[in-house]
Amino acid sequence: MDYEISLLTTMSISVLFALSLNLITGFCGQISLGHATFLGIGAYVTALLGKAGLPFLATLPLSMLLAGAIGAVVGLASLRVRADFLAVTTMGVGFLFVGIIRQQDWLGGELGISGIGGSGLSKTGFMLLALLSTAAVAALCLYIRASWMGRVFNGVAEDEDTMRVLGIDVPRYKLAAFAIGTALAGLAGALYAHHLQFIGPDSFGFVESVTVLSMVVVGGIGSVPGVVIAAALLSALPAWFQFIGDYKLLVYGGLLFLMMRFSPGGMAGLMSRFFNPVQTSAKGER
């Protein structure tokens, strides 16, 4: 049972993390290849403050605050560069973060920080906390999507210049998307640190940023249910694939490629094709 609880907690944190990127990349159309940085910031804040004696629940908002603040600063980059340039800039932020962590002894350096703990909850309790947070974030995403802000995000993703012409303060909304998305990533990071009780620079590198982006894209950019399903499946995949052992990553990479090649709309696209075959095939022919 312990194993299932732990797996469920991991999946739930992944879903929360993927939803936070979906807000930036899916809703607002701002691609990020460095999102693991904010998972890392959240994790390091809670770990260091926890070691300093602050109770777990008090560190959560601080994790979110710092991640969101730095996220807003990175968001400033999205006002300066777009699309592929933004992708590479955010990737750079990720490498910068890991590079700094690696060389700072007070942040644990290469070795990372171990023995993080003391959330004060049982394993089941912690799992429930993770699931509840994730459910709350999913609800928040659905709420934002339907709100005025969500509509503006959608407009920015579709056609930024038109939104500007309409008199919308585009920079403000972009920064809002970055701040909210990265703060939520910080929350995911805090949960992550307390779940694994060990963090190091390698836990927040380029690979993690790419993994979370692939969860969002495989789910179907912008679709909340799609991203939830994709993140849950992809995070559990390595555990389920234990039996193919050595070929785990090969299968993972292959699946990622085949999914994009044959269903570019991701799982959301697959689902709508399944439930609504006529309409989508007609769209495809256009």
Next chain:
Amino acid sequence: MLALELVAQGLVQGSIYALIALGLTLVYGLLRILHVAHAALFTLGAYVGVMVYNATGNLPLAFALAMVVAGLAGVATFRLAYQPILSQPPFVALIASIGLYIAAEETFRVVFGASGLSFATPPLQGQVALFGGIQFKTAELMVMLGTALIIAALGWLQTRTRVGVACQATVSDPQMAESFGISLRKVRDINFFVGSALAGFAGVWVALLNNLVEPTMGSVPSYKALAIIVLGGLGSVRGTLAAALVLGVVEAFGTIYLGKLLDRNAIAFAFLILVLMLRPQGLFATR
């Protein structure tokens, strides 16, 4: 003296970057795909090069075969992987490319083993002293020379031959080029072939410099080449070349003077972010 040595080191590294990134620029200029799997062709070239050299002892043949195999694999990648999803948003091609890269890296590991291959008797390992005492490996000098030659040849092809001009026309206005009777399909195939062959060429050089090819040798180029083409102002060949050399030198100096603060990647990307914030169109963008 140290400064001169660092510049030399940076230029050697920069030449390798340039070879890899140039191929990527050719592809990017045409299709606007962030082609991460380009680095897999670099690894493929390195494996072919080492195996051919170990079997025949003929270095030019090793280079030629590595370039041809990488080039053909590049064309196959384009036709099977990218062509069908060209109309999709750029995220899709990016993730497909990342998936392809992971799968390729793992295939190398499964087929050739995790510990990699090396040359039985590595060629071009002699030492030469130049400019009053800076030591170079013969291979290091050759890689700079080779890069210069390849780039000169590429420049000549692009500006002086019909095929090259057709490629340029397609980059600047695909529809217009097509209406003048240029076959888009052919131009794309040629660009993928040439770009991937360059990656294969670079792969063999890296194999020579390190005397080792391993499945993961493409992981650093996979992202750093992206950084370089962005730094050079996406799609510009001259910009890419300059950016690669500048980045090589910046990294060489950075690791000496900032090594306590940041690691090599972080230095490269700190430089990239700084440049992009000051010049969002890249260092040498013409447009």
